[in-house]
Amino acid sequence: MPKRKKSPPLTKEQFLARVMSREEPDREKIIKDILEELHAFEMKYRMRSEIFFKFIVGTPLEDQPDFLDWGMCYREYLQIFQTQFSPEKIAADVLG
Amino acid sequence: MPSLSDKLKRWLIATRAWEIYVLLQKLPEPENDLLSNLDDLIEDAAITGNLRLYALWPSLHKKLSVQERYAFPKERLHIDYYSYVLSEIGDRVIIRADSAPHHERDYHRKLLTNFPHHLHDENKRVCSFSGELEDFINLAVPYVRQKRKDLIS
Numbered sequence: 701m702p703k704r705k706k707s708p709p710l711t712k713e714q715f716l717a718r719v720m721s722r723e724e725p726d727r728e729k730i731i732k733d734i735l736e737e738l739h740a741f742e743m744k745y746r747m748r749s750e751i752f753f754k755f756i757v758g759t760p761l762e763d764q765p766d767f768l769d770w771g772m773c774y775r776e777y778l779q780i781f782q783t784q785f786s787p788e789k790i791a792a793d794v795l796g
Numbered sequence: 797m798p799s800l801s802d803k804l805k806r807w808l809i810a811t812r813a814w815e816i817y818v819l820l821q822k823l824p825e826p827e828n829d830l831l832s833n834l835d836d837l838i839e840d841a842a843i844t845g846n847l848r849l850y851a852l853w854p855s856l857h858k859k860l861s862v863q864e865r866y867a868f869p870k871e872r873l874h875i876d877y878y879s880y881v882l883s884e885i886g887d888r889v890i891i892r893a894d895s896a897p898h899h900e901r902d903y904h905r906k907l908l909t910n911f912p913h914h915l916h917d918e919n920k921r922v923c924s925f926s927g928e929l930e931d932f933i934n935l936a937v938p939y940v941r942q943k944r945k946d947l948i949s
Binding site for chain 2: 725734
């Protein structure tokens with residue numbers, strides 16, 4: 701088996717500098733990935749994410765790894781759209 | 797151009813990701829290249845508010861999932877919610893901990909010492925838990941060092 705390539709060792713400062721020098725993230729790709737993940741959960745459990753979130757999240761039924769992941773994923777989805785369409789963002793887009 | 801608050805958020809998440817990376821050094825070196833992937837995960841987290849990372853040991857049939865949801869009150873990072881899961885590849889959960897308020901008492905019917913933080917032990921029993929990733933990793937160490945029993949010849 702070929703040897704796995706390892707990342708070179710980094711210091712915390714080097715790591716932070718590397719992260720901070722990156723371009724702005726590809727929001728579209730992130731949204732696409734989240735939607736795919738939500739779709740996979742919906743297919744697996746034959747339930748829409750909205751229904752899952754309304755009736756299972758926050759109840760004892762949620763307490764299993766898949767459901768915790770699904771809830772987390774749906775919150776990501778909500779967070780993105782909340783940011784995308786927040787009054788501040790809309791105002792910033794309009795005003796440039 | 798990202799705003800100052802986006803940059804600050806990214807820096808706070810990156811700092812936490814580094815802390816997690818350092819804590820993971822207590823475990824055998826993951827077989828996936830965690831450090832290279834961290835940049836992408838941090839970018840995702842800066843948008844979604846969730847950091848999700850996985851350390852994998854396919855040769856040991858183990859996987860550690862660390863998921864944290866962040867809030868940023870007063871320009872500081874606060875872990876709003878987390879889920880830490882150590883499982884066998886194939887998804888049999890070994891131990892897991894989270895901060896969802898599903899349980900008030902442990903399996904002895906005693907109040908959890910740090911509600912809502914709790915841990916499900918290898919017998920799926922609810923136990924008190926500090927809420928600290930470091931403590932979870934300390935609990936995970938012996939399991940990760942262990943090969944799956946049915947694979948030991």
